[in-house]
Amino acid sequence: MKPYSAWKVFVNGLTGQKGWERAWRDPEPKAQYDAVIVGAGLHGLATAYYLARNHGITNIAVVEKGWLGGGNAGRNTTIVRSNYMLPGNREFYEHSLKLWENLSHDLNYNVMFSQRAHVTLLHSPAARDAAARRYNTMRLTGSDGELWDLETLKRTIPHLNYSPDARFPIIGAMAQPRAGTARHDAVAWGYARGADQYGVDILQNCEVTGVERNGSTVTGLQTSRGVIRAKKIGFAVAGNTSRLWRMAELGKLPIESHKLQAFVSEPLKPLLDHVVVFGVGGAHFYISQSDKGGMVFGGDLDWYKSYAQRGNLPIVQDVAECATSILPCLGRVRLLRHWSGIMDMSMDGSPFICKTPLENLYLNAGWNYGGFKASPASGWYFADLIANNRPDPVIANHTLDRFARGINIDERGAGPDPKLHG
């Protein structure tokens, strides 16, 4: 496959765009692979890419029931940040952000990563103190973070609602300048093309219908395109993990499937240069502007468990209220569309990248709200786990048994109730 370049864009512009080739193959399944990843979302594709690139394992398939990047990869608000504080999360998300910073060059595919800063509004001295603690922890562990006073915030984003009559007057903000947004589809396509170049088979329309076991090992997968045998199998199907887990007859998981909606408005002229987060009292809201001009925003879960990718109306009202309370100028903007994705909400709001009760089965799950930003590091460490059959120290506690061992990674401090980890 020939690399993309500015020169090729120029030449193809002059020659009627006839010089492009398929970005990835559409192969038939082989009977046997060294490793099979279930789920061609961002995490599954990234895993296949890093297995090939970092570990030289190229006899791999990624099986996908629909089309690649058709699940939560296309159902998020594209925010990338690393402002996590707890050990485990801190190093993990920072590694992810570092991978994001070089991802377009690494993949030879423009993922349009825009480090436009992630700005969380503060509304009380207590919130400012908590932010100072979190952002100091970040700075001490090799990341970036800034506390902005009200004057700095007003200068940077002048059109927020600074009225002293607001229900929650803004007193400042915490900002991570290296955070931002990326083009979600391009990430899926870039990883798919990158993996394909190493010889990875991406098998779309290939739904897993059964997991074949032999005692404490897994031997293969029954799929809608026949039986596929594999020496190692990895699950990366957040949202549907429990379904696959039952197919493997492994029982229960510390996960519930919930749906989360996201929204986009009609395109506007440039209005908002940052990712802005508003979270106080009952409000939970995050907004940015896409390169096409649409205001992309989201809020809370729909609160009840669901496998239906269909959102409900009370949340539309909630986010609309939040939007107009911090950006009153959006009052007459029309909503273009909204969509819903299914999240693996875990018992402490943190993910799992770990071994399973079966020797050669590996699990990547439980991404809660944070899956998009995590995808490069998720693929990186999951590939490392599969290749070396031992976890990297960074993900040593991202295991299923951490609850029994009392080492929950509960960033929000919400306790064992999955719906509260938004």
Place this chain on the structure above:
Amino acid sequence: MLRISCPFCGVRDHSEFSYGGDASVEYPALDAPECEWIEAVFQRENPDGVQFETWQHLHGCRMWLVVERDTCTHAIHSVRPAHNGIARVLNNEAAGTDES
């Protein structure tokens, strides 16, 4: 909007209710082995299909209810009070029998 038929108030929008969680979870005895508590607090079946779950009619009668709902279609099959004694009284009233 889901419409939940509260046994006390009638059919109401789900925005009047607050979601609890999996109603199939049974907490073990206080002195039960730790593994049983870990199972009850952290492990979930998470079915794709019909499940029992708790909702509270927060902006109504404030009663806790057990709702039988399909997580794939959102169809609600039954609603009953979470408190077994109250459910029994309501059942008996419906059947025209007297508890005493």
